[in-house]
Amino acid sequence: MYDIIIIGAGVVGSTIARELSKYSLKILMLEKTDDVSNGASKANSGIVHGGYAAKYGTLKGKLCFEGNRMYDKLNKELNFGFKRTGALVIGFDENDEKTLIELYKNGLNNGVNENEMKILYGDEILKIEPNINKDVKVALLAKDVGITSPYEMTIALAENAVNNGVEIKLENEVIKIEEKNDYYIVITNQNSYETKYIINAAGVFSDKISEMVGIKNFHIIPRKGQYIIFHKGYGEIINKVIFQVPTEKGKGILVTPTYHGNLMIGPDAQESSKYDLNTDIETLKYIIRTAKLSVPNIDLKKVLTSFSGIRPTPSTGDFIIEESKERFINVAGIESPGLTSSPAIAKMVLNILKKSGLKLIEKNDFNPYRKPIIIKKDLTYKEVNNMLELNSDEQIICRCEMVSKKEIIDALKRGIPIKSIDAIKRRTRATMGFCQGEFCIPRIKKVISETLNINEDEIPLRGKKSGILPKKVNLNYFKQLDIK
Known part of the structure; x- marks a missing residue:
C-alpha cells in the first residue's frame, strides 16, 4: 500500500514528488509514456514568467509570483540550468x-x-x-x-525524487480507479496499485483521470x-x-x-x-x-x-488545485505560467495533504542536491575531431553539442529507466545540433547497447506515444514561405 500515488511525471508531478520525498512516505509516480517530461513539460518556451504576467486574485497570479522566487535556490540544488x-x-x-x-x-x-x-x-x-x-x-x-530548460528541470526533479525514495513506473497508463472505504486501487495497463491518496497531475488528460472517480466539474481544452x-x-x-x-x-x-x-x-x-x-x-x-x-x-x-x-487549458479559467474528493487531489489545468508556478504548486499540495490529515514526518537524510549531467566544454573543432575515436569515456559521441560517452553513461544510470535516443537527447543535448542526429544517433545507440547490455535494435528513437522529437526543417521549406 502506497501513501500517495502521483499520476503524471511532467514538471508538476515531478516537483510534487520531489517536495513530498522530504517526508517519510511511500510514494509512487506513474507515467504513461517511456520517460518523464514527455508532454507539455518538454514542449514549451522555458520562460520563468515575471510576477506581472498572471492576473491578481487568481491562483495563477499568486503561484506564478511565489514560484518565480523559488527558482534560484532550486537551481543551485538541482543544476538544471x-x-x-x-x-x-x-x-x-x-x-x-x-x-x-x-x-x-x-x-x-x-x-x-x-x-x-x-x-x-x-x-x-x-x-x-x-x-x-x-x-x-x-x-x-x-x-x-x-x-530555463523545461525538460532538464523536470528530469532533475524526478531524479532527485527517486534518489530520495520515490518509486517511478514508466509506461503505466492509468485506465481505471476503484474506490474502497479508505483507499484507492489504481489500475494501469501493466498492474494495479493500492494507495491512500491520489494526486492527479496528468496534464491534458487530467480531466479523464478526474472522471474516473466521478469528478466532472471541469474539462481540459x-x-x-x-x-x-x-x-x-x-x-x-x-x-x-x-x-x-x-x-x-x-x-x-x-x-x-x-x-x-x-x-x-x-x-x-x-x-x-x-x-x-x-x-x-x-x-x-x-x-x-x-x-x-x-x-x-x-x-x-x-x-x-x-x-x-x-497546453492543458482549463475550462474554469484558472488552475484547479484542490482535494476534489476525500484523499483525491486534483492538480489540473496547469497551463502557462505552470512551469514558473510548479515549485509553489508543490508547496500548496503539501498544505492540502496536511489539512487532509496525512501524517508528515520529515526525513533526516533527505538529500536536496543533484549533480548536472551536461559538462560544459570549450573545445576547438580540431580537438572535437581528435576526440571522436578515443578509446575511453572521454570520447565525443555528438560532435555538434560536444557530448561525451561519459555523459551518456551518466544519464543512463540516474535511477529513471530509459533507453531511447529521445531520452538521451533531453538529458545531454546529443542530436540537438546542426546535423539533428544524422552523425551521432548510431554512436548513441552503441553506447546505450553497451551500457544496458541490450541489442541495438531494441533501442527506439522515441518511445511509443511520446511527444515530439523536433523535426528537421529543410531550409527550402522556409524559403517557400516568401516572408519579407
Missing part, C-alpha cells in the same frame, strides 16, 4: 501603453517590488535591445523573468502551440525575452534566447486534439511574421527545427 535575463513587453501605440501600465499595476498587486519593473520609452528600449523594432514606442521592463528553433549561438541577437502586448488568447508570439543559446520564436495558440503535434506551413508563416514585428532582422538561414506542444 536557469538564469534571469529579464524581459521586455513591447508596445507600439497609446493603447499598448495603457495595457503595459495595467500589467505594471498587476505586478505590484501580485507582490513584485517596484524596483523590479519599469515602463520604458523610445531610446531607453533601444539601448537595452539594439536589434528590436525601431517603431517600438513603449515597453515594460520586468527584471524577474528568467529562462487542448491548445497547440508551435515554435521555431534557430542555431545555437543565434540567441545572442537579443539580450532579454521579448514579448508583445498580450491578448485574450495568451502572451502571444515571443522572441527569446534559450538557456543553451539558441533563438526561439512562438508559440501560437490553436484548439486541437490532445494528440496533434504536427506543425504546418501557414502557422509557421504567421509566427515568423509576428516575431519580426519584435525583431525585424531574424535570419531564416539560421533555422534549425520546428516543434509543437499541447
Whole structure:
C-alpha cells in the first residue's frame, strides 16, 4: 500500500514528488509514456514568467509570483540550468501603453517590488535591445523573468525524487480507479496499485483521470502551440525575452534566447486534439511574421527545427488545485505560467495533504542536491575531431553539442529507466545540433547497447506515444514561405 500515488511525471508531478520525498512516505509516480517530461513539460518556451504576467486574485497570479522566487535556490540544488535575463513587453501605440501600465499595476498587486519593473520609452528600449523594432514606442521592463530548460528541470526533479525514495513506473497508463472505504486501487495497463491518496497531475488528460472517480466539474481544452528553433549561438541577437502586448488568447508570439543559446520564436495558440503535434506551413508563416514585428532582422538561414506542444487549458479559467474528493487531489489545468508556478504548486499540495490529515514526518537524510549531467566544454573543432575515436569515456559521441560517452553513461544510470535516443537527447543535448542526429544517433545507440547490455535494435528513437522529437526543417521549406 502506497501513501500517495502521483499520476503524471511532467514538471508538476515531478516537483510534487520531489517536495513530498522530504517526508517519510511511500510514494509512487506513474507515467504513461517511456520517460518523464514527455508532454507539455518538454514542449514549451522555458520562460520563468515575471510576477506581472498572471492576473491578481487568481491562483495563477499568486503561484506564478511565489514560484518565480523559488527558482534560484532550486537551481543551485538541482543544476538544471536557469538564469534571469529579464524581459521586455513591447508596445507600439497609446493603447499598448495603457495595457503595459495595467500589467505594471498587476505586478505590484501580485507582490513584485517596484524596483523590479519599469515602463520604458523610445531610446531607453533601444539601448537595452539594439536589434528590436525601431517603431517600438513603449515597453515594460520586468527584471524577474528568467529562462530555463523545461525538460532538464523536470528530469532533475524526478531524479532527485527517486534518489530520495520515490518509486517511478514508466509506461503505466492509468485506465481505471476503484474506490474502497479508505483507499484507492489504481489500475494501469501493466498492474494495479493500492494507495491512500491520489494526486492527479496528468496534464491534458487530467480531466479523464478526474472522471474516473466521478469528478466532472471541469474539462481540459487542448491548445497547440508551435515554435521555431534557430542555431545555437543565434540567441545572442537579443539580450532579454521579448514579448508583445498580450491578448485574450495568451502572451502571444515571443522572441527569446534559450538557456543553451539558441533563438526561439512562438508559440501560437490553436484548439486541437490532445494528440496533434504536427506543425504546418501557414502557422509557421504567421509566427515568423509576428516575431519580426519584435525583431525585424531574424535570419531564416539560421533555422534549425520546428516543434509543437499541447497546453492543458482549463475550462474554469484558472488552475484547479484542490482535494476534489476525500484523499483525491486534483492538480489540473496547469497551463502557462505552470512551469514558473510548479515549485509553489508543490508547496500548496503539501498544505492540502496536511489539512487532509496525512501524517508528515520529515526525513533526516533527505538529500536536496543533484549533480548536472551536461559538462560544459570549450573545445576547438580540431580537438572535437581528435576526440571522436578515443578509446575511453572521454570520447565525443555528438560532435555538434560536444557530448561525451561519459555523459551518456551518466544519464543512463540516474535511477529513471530509459533507453531511447529521445531520452538521451533531453538529458545531454546529443542530436540537438546542426546535423539533428544524422552523425551521432548510431554512436548513441552503441553506447546505450553497451551500457544496458541490450541489442541495438531494441533501442527506439522515441518511445511509443511520446511527444515530439523536433523535426528537421529543410531550409527550402522556409524559403517557400516568401516572408519579407
